[in-house]
Amino acid sequence: MRINSDRLYAALEQLGQIGRYQDEETGLQGVCRLALSAEDGDGRRLVLSWMRQLALEVRIDRIGNVYARRAGRRNEMAPVVIGSHVDSVPTAGRFDGCLGVLGGLEIVRTLNEQKVETLRPIEVAFFTDEEGCRFGTDMLGSAVACGRLTLEYAYELRDRDGLRLRDELERIGFLGECDERVGPPHAYLECHVEQGPILYRKGVEVGVVSGVQSISWQALTIVGKSGHAGATPMDLRADAGVAASMINLKLREMIAGGQYGEMRATMGSLSPVPGLVNIVPGRVEATVDLRNPSNELMQKSEAALLAYYAEVEKAEKVEIRWRQTARTPAVAFSSRLQERIAAAAERGGLSHQSIIAGAGHDAQEFAAICPAAMVFCPGEYDGISHNPREFSTPKQCADGVNVLLDVLLQLADQEEL
Amino acid sequence: MRINSDRLYAALEQLGQIGRYQDEETGLQGVCRLALSAEDGDGRRLVLSWMRQLALEVRIDRIGNVYARRAGRRNEMAPVVIGSHVDSVPTAGRFDGCLGVLGGLEIVRTLNEQKVETLRPIEVAFFTDEEGCRFGTDMLGSAVACGRLTLEYAYELRDRDGLRLRDELERIGFLGECDERVGPPHAYLECHVEQGPILYRKGVEVGVVSGVQSISWQALTIVGKSGHAGATPMDLRADAGVAASMINLKLREMIAGGQYGEMRATMGSLSPVPGLVNIVPGRVEATVDLRNPSNELMQKSEAALLAYYAEVEKAEKVEIRWRQTARTPAVAFSSRLQERIAAAAERGGLSHQSIIAGAGHDAQEFAAICPAAMVFCPGEYDGISHNPREFSTPKQCADGVNVLLDVLLQLADQEEL
Numbered sequence: 001m002r003i004n005s006d007r008l009y010a011a012l013e014q015l016g017q018i019g020r021y022q023d024e025e026t027g028l029q030g031v032c033r034l035a036l037s038a039e040d041g042d043g044r045r046l047v048l049s050w051m052r053q054l055a056l057e058v059r060i061d062r063i064g065n066v067y068a069r070r071a072g073r074r075n076e077m078a079p080v081v082i083g084s085h086v087d088s089v090p091t092a093g094r095f096d097g098c099l100g101v102l103g104g105l106e107i108v109r110t111l112n113e114q115k116v117e118t119l120r121p122i123e124v125a126f127f128t129d130e131e132g133c134r135f136g137t138d139m140l141g142s143a144v145a146c147g148r149l150t151l152e153y154a155y156e157l158r159d160r161d162g163l164r165l166r167d168e169l170e171r172i173g174f175l176g177e178c179d180e181r182v183g184p185p186h187a188y189l190e191c192h193v194e195q196g197p198i199l200y201r202k203g204v205e206v207g208v209v210s211g212v213q214s215i216s217w218q219a220l221t222i223v224g225k226s227g228h229a230g231a232t233p234m235d236l237r238a239d240a241g242v243a244a245s246m247i248n249l250k251l252r253e254m255i256a257g258g259q260y261g262e263m264r265a266t267m268g269s270l271s272p273v274p275g276l277v278n279i280v281p282g283r284v285e286a287t288v289d290l291r292n293p294s295n296e297l298m299q300k301s302e303a304a305l306l307a308y309y310a311e312v313e314k315a316e317k318v319e320i321r322w323r324q325t326a327r328t329p330a331v332a333f334s335s336r337l338q339e340r341i342a343a344a345a346e347r348g349g350l351s352h353q354s355i356i357a358g359a360g361h362d363a364q365e366f367a368a369i370c371p372a373a374m375v376f377c378p379g380e381y382d383g384i385s386h387n388p389r390e391f392s393t394p395k396q397c398a399d400g401v402n403v404l405l406d407v408l409l410q411l412a413d414q415e416e417l
Numbered sequence: 418m419r420i421n422s423d424r425l426y427a428a429l430e431q432l433g434q435i436g437r438y439q440d441e442e443t444g445l446q447g448v449c450r451l452a453l454s455a456e457d458g459d460g461r462r463l464v465l466s467w468m469r470q471l472a473l474e475v476r477i478d479r480i481g482n483v484y485a486r487r488a489g490r491r492n493e494m495a496p497v498v499i500g501s502h503v504d505s506v507p508t509a510g511r512f513d514g515c516l517g518v519l520g521g522l523e524i525v526r527t528l529n530e531q532k533v534e535t536l537r538p539i540e541v542a543f544f545t546d547e548e549g550c551r552f553g554t555d556m557l558g559s560a561v562a563c564g565r566l567t568l569e570y571a572y573e574l575r576d577r578d579g580l581r582l583r584d585e586l587e588r589i590g591f592l593g594e595c596d597e598r599v600g601p602p603h604a605y606l607e608c609h610v611e612q613g614p615i616l617y618r619k620g621v622e623v624g625v626v627s628g629v630q631s632i633s634w635q636a637l638t639i640v641g642k643s644g645h646a647g648a649t650p651m652d653l654r655a656d657a658g659v660a661a662s663m664i665n666l667k668l669r670e671m672i673a674g675g676q677y678g679e680m681r682a683t684m685g686s687l688s689p690v691p692g693l694v695n696i697v698p699g700r701v702e703a704t705v706d707l708r709n710p711s712n713e714l715m716q717k718s719e720a721a722l723l724a725y726y727a728e729v730e731k732a733e734k735v736e737i738r739w740r741q742t743a744r745t746p747a748v749a750f751s752s753r754l755q756e757r758i759a760a761a762a763e764r765g766g767l768s769h770q771s772i773i774a775g776a777g778h779d780a781q782e783f784a785a786i787c788p789a790a791m792v793f794c795p796g797e798y799d800g801i802s803h804n805p806r807e808f809s810t811p812k813q814c815a816d817g818v819n820v821l822l823d824v825l826l827q828l829a830d831q832e833e834l
Contacts, residue, residue: 195648196644197644197649198648198650198653201653217694217695226801227799227801228612228775228776228803229681229706230613230681230775231611231613231614231615231774231800232613232614233613234669234672234681234682236614236615236799239683241684241685242665242666242684245662245663245666246662246666248658248659249663252651252659264647264649264650264651266695266696267659267698268646268689268691268692269692269693269694270658270689271688272684272685272686272687275686275688276685277634277686277704277742278683278706279683279685280683280685281685289647325694358647358648359645359648382653383648384643385645385648
């Protein structure tokens with residue numbers, strides 16, 4: 001059994017028309033459907049109309065998550081849930097999130113066409129504000145559904161203009177009445193674009209996602225002493241820019257050393273003040289982004305970095321202040337589901353490899369309450385994402401969804417995992 | 418013979434009232450007398466009125482430089498010139514430049530009081546647009562006077578608003594009629610605040626300036642590849658921020674190695690794009706400021722740095738484009754004048770040391786046509802300058818001017834150097 005790749009792609013195109021804009025930087029058409037914006041409302045209603053065309057039973061919960069249910073032979077059994085999100089970052093493409101939701105609907109459409117019945121019910125879901133761009137907390141809807149965050153916390157979040165999340169949910173017509181806490185599904189599956197270069201560079205067709213990395217973000221303020229670049233002798237300097245550079249290269253050294261496993265690290269922002277050619281920077285604001293699939297090695301790397309800050313303070317006569325701006329633990333996906341995904345790829349004649357998720361996904365919230373897993377599809381242009389250049393071919397999209405279909409059929413027909 | 422320190426300081430205070438503003442950052446009163454602004458015109462007129470009170474013969478040349486002459490016994494002989502400037506950067510204190518001009522006038526006032534005659538005439542001068550902040554070329558007036566730049570070049574310079582330098586000279590009433598090329602003086606002397614921390618930190622009262630460093634400025638554009646900080650494996654990165662950090666630390670390494678002499682180096686500006694916590698910087702604009710009292714070692718350091726850029730391009734898979742944005746050679750001041758300055762400090766019971774000028778000064782232009790030298794006075798707060806916090810005490814100012822008086826009396830009475 002295979003999904004209809006053209007039909008899936010046409011749906012992605014159609015949803016991508018909502019919130020479209022002309023991107024100045026790339027010259028391409030981008031998508032902007034910020035969570036709970038009017039455009040998000042329009043996008044949600046389009047998906048809802050498709051759900052109803054498929055005769056699914058739709059329910060909306062109190063945080064605006066939408067579940068569309070296809071009945072099984074035994075509807076008292078826990079469903080298999082396929083989910084993702086349809087909100088976007090301000091400068092998005094058409095695939096991030098949407099592929100998982102529309103892929104789920106295409107699977108249901110295929111099952112309907114083929115008149116396939118399953119033992120368990122199947123639900124296709126999309127979750128509120130996965131991106132976190134507008135209200136500051138990502139995976140919000142799935143986190144509330146799975147119990148990590150409370151409804152009250154979510155309702156009181158405000159955007160930059162002071163608009164309250166609950167009011168915005170109501171305004172776009174998605175303040176539902178169903179209980180926001182979801183009963184543990186039999187399993188949770190999500191298909192998503194990789195948003196990274198690994199599959200693309202290696203020409204691998206399917207990524208079997210092993211889990212989500214732990215994330216640790218720090219905001220650094222490095223205080224040195226401004227001085228005239230010509231008149232300040234080297235031994236009297238306290239150059240905040242040099243201190244930041246030392247930290248940036250230390251991150252590379254830590255990774256090269258190998259003792260922190262699959263650590264990734266980035267200094268994405270670094271702003272020397274005053275930032276003039278002939279002034280020694282007296283102050284730098286910088287950021288550090290650490291990732292690690294191992295919680296233990298993440299902690300070890302954080303400790304090593306803090307120890308290094310003390311070294312830099314001494315060596316460069318600067319003061320380094322830091323604060324944690326984000327910290328999430330690593331999540332491992334169900335190994336049994338990973339095995340099934342890999343086997344399904346094999347059966348489909350698709351190359352596959354294990355891959356860690358670089359970004360956060362709704363699946364990691366569900367991993368707390370049920371076996372969860374993800375399939376990654378490669379993206380062109382090194383898998384660029386959160387950018388109008390984000391692009392996966394019809395085949396790349398269909399490969400991932402077909403693997404999901406295979407695994408879903410197994411899971412939906414089993415009594416136990 | 419000693420100058421009147423209080424009188425000198427009162428004159429500095431009075432000139433510092435013109436163009437004063439309340440500085441938001443420091444909470445202090447700053448000075449803004451940009452070259453050829455209305456405030457510069459007012460400042461110039463105040464100094465002119467003092468020159469005339471001292472019965473000096475004032476002439477204004479075609480680039481707006483002002484010379485005030487005190488006759489000697491033999492007026493056909495070349496004068497000893499004491500000069501500096503009264504224009505300022507936008508966020509200045511009261512000392513930079515003004516000390517040299519008002520110190521010169523205080524010397525004349527002292528000679529007048531003491532009824533001292535000299536063999537040679539003495540001229541106190543101030544030069545147009547030493548700072549270069551408004552029209553983009555520093556030491557402009559003295560460079561035209563000494564022949565490095567032409568009058569035509571200077572006249573056509575425009576400020577940010579498109580205003581032409583010649584028109585602005587005329588507007589403030591300082592488009593003089595005298596020949597802009599100055600006849601070679603017997604000697605040129607300048608007293609200036611150090612604008613650096615060396616004298617202050619060591620508690621040394623007088624700096625005997627050995628020369629001006631060579632300056633080399635580069636603007637770098639480093640092009641790597643943006644990527645998601647979580648999803649981009651380390652081995653597929655081309656991080657422009659890491660490349661910039663490598664260059665920043667290489668500068669330190671070159672200096673520590675010692676093979677480039679008294680090299681100083683600064684990466685004052687470094688801007689990663691897009692500059693977000695979770696994006697690998699795909700592009701960086703950065704600057705490099707190199708200084709060296711040796712022209713030969715400057716060239717050697719520039720060559721080494723370019724070779725290192727090629728290494729970084731290879732190591733980090735980035736492209737490094739650079740362009741020279743400024744390049745001036747080192748200037749050595751007259752060693753005989755340096756000896757006389759040191760001896761005068763000794764006679765005055767003042768501690769002194771040889772020091773290289775960190776910034777550019779009018780004296781370096783005169784060094785091309787006559788023996789020239791400078792005396793540095795220490796500044797509080799590590800000699801901070803180009804800032805309202807710039808501050809030298811009455812004694813610090815008077816020490817330098819007294820040394821200049823001593824040397825001037827010798828030079829003005831000699832037939833030959």
